[in-house]
Amino acid sequence: MHPVPAAAEPVLYEVEAMRKLANWRPLVQWFLAIPHWIIASILNSVSGVLALISFFAILFTGNIPAGLFDFQVMTFRYRARVTAYSMFFHDKYPPFDFTTSADDPGGDPLRFSIEHPPKFNRWLPLVKWLFIIPHLLLLIVLAIGGFFVGLWAVFAVLFTGNYPPAAQSYLIRLNRYGNRILAYLYLISDHYPKFGLQ
Numbered sequence: 001m002h003p004v005p006a007a008a009e010p011v012l013y014e015v016e017a018m019r020k021l022a023n024w025r026p027l028v029q030w031f032l033a034i035p036h037w038i039i040a041s042i043l044n045s046v047s048g049v050l051a052l053i054s055f056f057a058i059l060f061t062g063n064i065p066a067g068l069f070d071f072q073v074m075t076f077r078y079r080a081r082v083t084a085y086s087m088f089f090h091d092k093y094p095p096f097d098f099t100t101s102a103d104d105p106g107g108d109p110l111r112f113s114i115e116h117p118p119k120f121n122r123w124l125p126l127v128k129w130l131f132i133i134p135h136l137l138l139l140i141v142l143a144i145g146g147f148f149v150g151l152w153a154v155f156a157v158l159f160t161g162n163y164p165p166a167a168q169s170y171l172i173r174l175n176r177y178g179n180r181i182l183a184y185l186y187l188i189s190d191h192y193p194k195f196g197l198q
Helices: 025-032 034-061 066-086 133-160 165-185
Strands: 002-004 011-017 110-114
Touching (some): 025 034, 025 133, 066 110, 066 165
Antiparallel strands (some): 002 011, 011 110
């Protein structure tokens, strides 16, 4: 297991990634993750509604209720864990864990948490969607590259049992970047993400 370090930001995304895997893993892990993806899609729908509620909560009170914030972080963590398993960063089947906590409860090679700020900027939700557009454009370009890097990783593991470190690092950093963008867009972080794969 090799941790890929994360830059110090309110959104923590770290993976204890495996470099050696059974050759068959890329062929089946995405399939084994289907039950998790069904749950994650339901949670994503709920998360979208909660983002709208968060919009008004921040606008009128300058904060998000702790329970709502923790639920949002749980949905992000759940999806991040399923994605990490599907992309065979490791071979540990993700738990069906719905712990509503901003801090990661552990139990999975992927650690995901978001710091709950004492106060949110009340007017920022009105313009966040505009500020995030350059990030979304960059993310699209990086994700296209990620598709080809992912194909390289699949064939490398299939034929050698080794996950190329450069490919693994790129894909982990891409997922970290995407989660930081979404946390900002879904109003659970006021921290404007840094550009690129940190």
